[in-house]
Amino acid sequence: MxxxxxxxxxxxxxxIAELRGQITSGEWAVGSRIPTEPELVEQLGVARNTVREAVxxxxxxxxxxxxxxxxxxxxxxxxxxxxMNRRFADADPLHVAELRSALEASAARLAAxxxxxxxxxxxxxxxxxxxxxxxxxxxxxxxxxxATLHAAVVSAAHNEVMxxxxxxxxxxxxxxxxxxxxxxxxxxxxxxxxxxxxxxxxGDEETAGAEASAYPFGCRGVAGAC
Numbered sequence: 103m104x105x106x107x108x109x110x111x112x113x114x115x116x117x118i119a120e121l122r123g124q125i126t127s128g129e130w131a132v133g134s135r136i137p138t139e140p141e142l143v144e145q146l147g148v149a150r151n152t153v154r155e156a157v158x159x160x161x162x163x164x165x166x167x168x169x170x171x172x173x174x175x176x177x178x179x180x181x182x183x184x185x186m187n188r189r190f191a192d193a194d195p196l197h198v199a200e201l202r203s204a205l206e207a208s209a210a211r212l213a214a215x216x217x218x219x220x221x222x223x224x225x226x227x228x229x230x231x232x233x234x235x236x237x238x239x240x241x242x243x244x245x246x247x248x249a250t251l252h253a254a255v256v257s258a259a260h261n262e263v264m265x266x267x268x269x270x271x272x273x274x275x276x277x278x279x280x281x282x283x284x285x286x287x288x289x290x291x292x293x294x295x296x297x298x299x300x301x302x303x304x305g306d307e308e309t310a311g312a313e314a315s316a317y318p319f320g321c322r323g324v325a326g327a328c
Contacts, residue, residue, distance in 0.1 A: 113148055113149075113152050114152055114155050114156050114159070117142075117146055117148060117152055117153060117155075117156035118156045118159055118160060120146065121136070121142075121156060121157070121160055121166075122160065122165065124136075125160075125165055125166075125176055125179055126179055126180065128179075130176045131176060132176050132177070132178065132179060132273060132276075133175060133176060134175065134176050135172075135173045135174065135175050136166070136173070136174050136175070136176060138173065139153055139154060139157070142157075157174055161174070161177075163181045163184055164177060164178050164181060164183070164184015164185055164187060164188055165177060165178055165179075165180070165181065165184050177273070178270075178273050179269070179273075180269075180270060182270045183269065183270040183271075183272070183273055186270050186271055186273065186274055187273045187274055187277075190271075190274045191274075191277075193274075195278050195281075195282070198274060198275060198278050199278070201271070202252075202271075202275050203314070203315045204315075205256070205264070205267070205268055205271075206252060206255065206256065206314040206315070207311045207312075207314045207315035208259075208264070208311070209255055209256040209258075209259040209261070209264055209268070209314070210255055210259075210298060210301070210302065210310040210311050210313065210314035211307040211308075211310055211311040211314075212258075212259035212260070212261060212264075212307075213255055213256075213258035213259045213260075213302045213310065214301060214302045214304075214305050214306055214307040214309075214310040214311075215305065215307055216258070216259060216260045217258045217302055217303070217305075218258075221254075221257070221258040221302075222302070222303050224254055224258075225251070225254055225255065225258065225299045225302065225303075226299065228247070228250055228251040228254050229251060229295060229296060229299050231247050231250070231251075232244070232247040232248055232250075232251050232295065234247075235247035235248075236287060236292055239286075239287055240287075241280075241283050241284065241285055241286060241287050242280070244283065244287060245276065245279055245280045245283055246276075248279065249272065249275070249276045249279065251295060253268065253269070253272060255298070255302070255314070256268045258302065295313075297309070297313050298310060298313040298314055301313055
């Protein structure tokens with residue numbers, strides 16, 4: 103639906119809000135390319151300069167990544183996540199892995215205590231999806247499936263603050279995992295997550311925490327991949 107406003111600044115704000123909504127709702131996933139500038143102009147019914155200004159503002163906030171000659175891609179789902187991505191882009195992979203291990207171990211223990219039946223159904227489905235992704239041999243598919251399962255474990259802890267922090271750091275962790283896995287999956291690289299899901303289902307906090315913190319560090323320091 104075309105956006106209308108008598109003031110250019112209001113129009114820009116409206117376009118920013120519209121584009122942010124597409125990102126935060128998940129309609130435009132992290133890593134995906136957004137519609138081209140002409141397409142956005144047609145969709146929103148505003149001038150090209152208005153769209154350009156809004157896109158640049160979101161890129162400045164870390165939500166979008168403008169790649170000359172390629173397009174504009176979703177970099178993060180929130181401004182804080184964008185800041186995290188920039189702040190830790192050059193961090194030591196070992197430190198990122200250690201942070202992931204600490205967060206997920208705490209979340210797994212809480213998940214074993216608080217998980218609902220709906221959580222268990224979702225974890226079982228995501229575990230199967232992860233294993234299917236591994237069997238497919240598609241490295242990118244596996245990275246996304248693995249990241250989604252880990253996020254679901256954190257979500258099952260039912261700690262809103264922990265979930266938000268983990269989500270904001272999710273892009274950073276996914277990028278390090280993607281770099282470590284590379285473009286080809288190796289037989290020795292699969293880490294069994296079945297024991298973790300089983301411990302959460304059984305309400306075994308100690309085992310769940312131990313499993314979540316025991317993922318081996320990868321070839322370049324990323325937990326859970328080699």
